[in-house]
Amino acid sequence: MFSTSCPQCGAPLEFRSAAAVMAVCESCRSTLLKRGEAVERIGEMASVFEDYSPLQLGATGHYASRLFTLLGRIQLRYDAGYWTEWYASFDDGTFAWLSDASGQYAITTQKNLEGNDSALPRFDSLSPGTPFDFDGKRYLASDIRTAQCVGGEGELPFRVGDGWQARVADFRYEDRFITLDYSDADPQAGKPVVYEGESVELASLACQGLRDEAQIRESAGRYRGELAAFTCPSCGASLDCPAGVANYVICGSCHAGVDCSAEQATLFSKKRSVEAIETALQLGAGATFDGAKYTVLGLMRCRTSDAESSWDEYLLHNLERGFLWLVHSEGSWERVDVLNRWPMIGQDGQVLEAGKTYRERERYDAEVVYVAGAFNWRVQVGDKTSITDFAWRDFKMTRETTADEIVWSRAKPLSNSKVAERFGVPELSGGTASGAAESAGGGAAGKSEGPRKGAFGPWPWIATFAMAFINFNKLFEFDGSTVLVIVGMVALWAPEWIWRAVHEDSHVSRKGASRSTSR
Known part of the structure; x- marks a missing residue:
């Protein structure tokens, strides 16, 4: 020393x-x-x-x-x-x-x-x-x-x-x-x-000597996550920012971007004229996931570069668990978690994670067309991201690439009824946009039946076992009769396989956006 x-x-x-x-x-x-x-x-x-x-x-x-x-x-x-x-x-x-x-x-x-x-x-x-x-x-x-x-x-x-x-x-x-x-x-x-x-x-x-919540409050004047009220430097509207959680707020009135990380709030993007939109969830809405209460801090609407598809993204936060995302697209919901541990990329381009093999499904460019609320990184209308989706059954891995970073996330489907249950909004489980709008201040809820295991239930299995039992002896003759039995079994399963392929393609639709890790 x-x-x-x-x-x-x-x-x-x-x-x-x-x-x-x-x-x-x-x-x-x-x-x-x-x-x-x-x-x-x-x-x-x-x-x-x-x-x-x-x-x-x-x-x-x-x-x-x-x-x-x-x-x-x-x-x-x-x-x-x-x-x-x-x-x-x-x-x-x-x-x-x-x-x-x-x-x-x-x-x-x-x-x-x-x-x-x-x-x-x-x-x-x-x-x-x-x-x-x-x-x-x-x-x-x-x-x-x-x-x-x-x-x-x-x-x-x-x-x-x-x-x-x-x-x-x-x-x-x-x-x-x-x-x-x-x-x-x-x-x-x-x-x-x-x-x-x-x-x-x-x-x-195993750290010792960390600051506890009381020490942080003494230093900062408020608890982490406590809403700090301030006025928009652009239009004077009243805004809230969750202290120590999100430092960038998009004003809902004039859509100017405000940096709240310093004592004096400053603008990082100017006032914008943005057409108002309706969304299924409102800022401040609360929901329970994994036994913890999350709050909607920010929301974005994104669309593909060809404007053929759009979706809404909601940033949720819990003080102990951190951030998660909900994505709402064409009546379907997904829960999305940003990955700290990156997946492995196979030589053939497949994504390997937790014993699952995800195959590339779609590539597209996305642009933010509407944003409101608080975020842990600076986001604004016009931000663009290149997205690649990889699918395994109803699950999805997404790689999002900007000029500065790559972010990996994992998505799993949520049914409308589950979303309605977690937010305590029964209308979200309905199939009409107006029902969701009346209760949550938004529309475009759509109808989602959630992931289904198959179109024809147990009947392909029953028919297969019946055909195998009736033609048991022919299966081992290895002649023309064997071929006919195999062709018959394939014909039994063809409608199921076709349905699954079509359903998976429609379920893994264009959804994604830039979910920054802030470094």
Whole structure:
């Protein structure tokens, strides 16, 4: 531990990590660069804004059987959101980064390539989906970001000054992460620092010294998830934003986009003239999923680039469980969960996940044509996404690609009756748009019978067993009679197979949109 005092204000200052080269004075916010046994003031760091995270300086945890302590952090903002990187120092002198992006956590440690860095790509050559072979695994680029450091505190293992930018690319393989950090790379050589790690649940790190809800409220003035009322900077309408959950609100009156992450709400998109639409669910509606109460925070209407198909998406949130989506398309409902663990991609392009093989069903481009409510990333009318749907029976995996990131999600069907039961709105189980509109403030509910197992029930099986019993001896003669029996069985099943194919094609219709992970 290295102890000194701040040359700006004289406050005591400690470097607890031998790897730290910079610290931020808690008293005057001066950024101090360590030079041997002295420190030099090189500027001033902006204060971090309240992110309602349970993490804080001094908190400890365990990862890979090693104890770490959180000694510093930086907050990084990009064009559609922000995230926080925590500097974690291990008790063996090494360090890691613990990222927090809207409650999704990943921990990474620096890798020494020992001169084997010839295959490292240049930052400007990367795009979502770019492969990167590392340690015998083929990782795929999940997002590429250029972000601005907007605040920091504590100790850091590198120099951060005014205008410092992070240029980073994340690569995914199931729940494994590779981060290529080009922030301080030579623009010509372009060699990044390589970090390896994985997605983690905060509970798995066995952290001590976290902030509880009372401490967060004392710091922020309100509880996480509590609605913060403010007025739209564009039209003056009254708006609400759930603190620490969603930082971007689309005004329902003028459709301007408002950034609520700072103390002063600012516009990120101008007032729009958008035609009003009716939806099956209203903002603020509550429903129970998996025994937990969720609330509808935001809604979007999307359509394909050829305008032949459209659908509605609802962002729901629970403080303990996080986010989930409901998609309403052509009278059918789906529950959609964004995946932290990516599926495997087979050599033939099939998607393998949890023992299921999903086959590509459809590719299309989607555009947001209406948006209202609160979101955990910046969304606006005109946002476009390239979507690929993969189907297994009535279930679906979706890959959504933008210029900056790839998001994977899994969808499963919900019947109208289930949606009506969960929201406590009986009219949603009906087959008319007007019935849903009268109770939920919207239309287009449609009629959905939910997934059916087959068109003809047990009759194909009964007929097959009867034919096999009657012609049992002929089955083993392997002559013309055997062929006729087999043809007869195929004929029995043909209507069922045709019905299933048609039903599956109609059920797995065009549905999807950009569900950002905020990093």
